[in-house]
Amino acid sequence: MAADTTESGSGTPVVERLKSYVRTQKGTILAAEIVLSLIILICYASSWYGGYTAVAICEMVFAIVFFCVFMMDLDKQLSVISWVWSDLIRALTGTLCYIITSLICVIRGAGDGALIAGGVFGLIAGILFAYDTYTIYLQIKSGRTHTAAPTGEGV
Template sequence: MADMTASSSEPEASVQETPISYVKTKKGLVLATEVVLSLVVLICNAVSASWWAGTGNICAMIFSAAYFVIFVMELGKRFSATVLQWLCIGDLIRAVLFSKFYLISSLITIGLMVILHLYLRHVDGAGIAGVVFSVIASLVYAYDAYTIGLQLRSSRQTTPNAAVYQCLA
């Protein structure tokens, strides 16, 4: 009876250790930070006057979480080299796209908050926090895009398939 309990808890421990060990890597930390920052910006924008920016935050959070799950479960290593290349290129496009989105939405939100303050004398604290976290998220996504680009460029010069597998690391 004790053996059954011990053996049934071992797979759970390995499943729990996989995300934690992946978050300790540089790529895992960046992806986890992107998901958390997207959630924080979503919450800040939901309670502020800039609620309209929540749609993009939801998309950013879903795509970042999807790539996080793909990389944690190592699902990308089960595909062919062509699919892996598109997975890495998709990760690069995701990082560039959402970096620009967060920067543009924070600039628009700043403009709307200035207008709101000038005409209505209303200060939106949650909106200010959302802008600050949006700028931080934009920098994290830009850093992710930069590191993905460096990995693809450096490993592409050696062997084409090495770029793909290095992107998943």
């Protein structure tokens, strides 16, 4: 008996969610962060000083986790965690880590082309993470509603 290929499999909704989420601004930013972190990881791993790979690995894993959470709408189901603030902290630490380590790599990397390339890509990633931080900040700022606090005085 042949398998029925006209019906969609169980993996198709995930693929469709992936495609539609990557088309959003946040999905594009997170996907670019993942790809840049992978490129930086490869550059750092092929250099003489492999110790800087930890930054690329951590930032790539965090970006993948947040990509999956936002893609699958788990942020709406798991309301115990403030996902927007967690994402802001992730992007801010990614910005600082990439800019600091990339400057060190570019300055120190004389004679090590892979380390300099990783540093240059790291500076680009630092700018991307900074842009992500800015967009998250705008999202938090616009999401606040300003209501008058109760003063306890009766009318």
